[in-house]
Amino acid sequence: MAKTLVAYFSASGVTRRAAEDLAEVTGSTLYEILPETPYTHADLNWTDKNSRSSVEMKNPDFRPPISGKFEDMDSYDTVFVGFPIWWYIAPTIINTFLEQYDFSGKRIILFATSGGSGFGKTVEHLKGSVSNAAHIEEGRLLTRMSKADIKAWVDSLNF
Secondary structure: OOOEEEEEOOOOOHHHHHHHHHHHHHOOEEEEOEEOOOOOOHHHOOOOOOOHHHHHHHOOOOOOOEEOOOOOHHHOOEEEEEEEOEOOEOOHHHHHHHHOOOOOOOEEEEEEEOOOOOOOOHHHHHHOOOOOOOEEEEEEEOOOOOHHHHHHHHHOOOO
16 A cells, blocks of 8 residues: 655645545555644735735745655655645745655645635646656645545545
């Protein structure tokens, strides 16, 4: 059986709950992607063009530093990567995470939470952060999904 990891970034706790449900349903290892400097409520104010998140998302090359590193990535075949949708794409901290590891031969399945937008161009923006030998695919928005709904989605993935 393939070994599966659920890695996630959660700024407000919504994505954390979805990741915990996904890890439980799949029997996966759970890993939280933590920024070196935690985001404050003010940092996440998307209506303030000078907030930390707004400034970071205006620069697609920005890579917020991550606190710590997952030490056992090589032993996983499938990695679910979760995040909140910011400005119709993944926060740039997800690029930081993806660029830290060699995902060659691994299946990366994205999942996200959102207050109203879809995946947008997320996959396109993340492909450059993994090697061509990795398979990255758009998954689902898990916002407000039950564990039964998550299980049905996972069962449809054939892994």
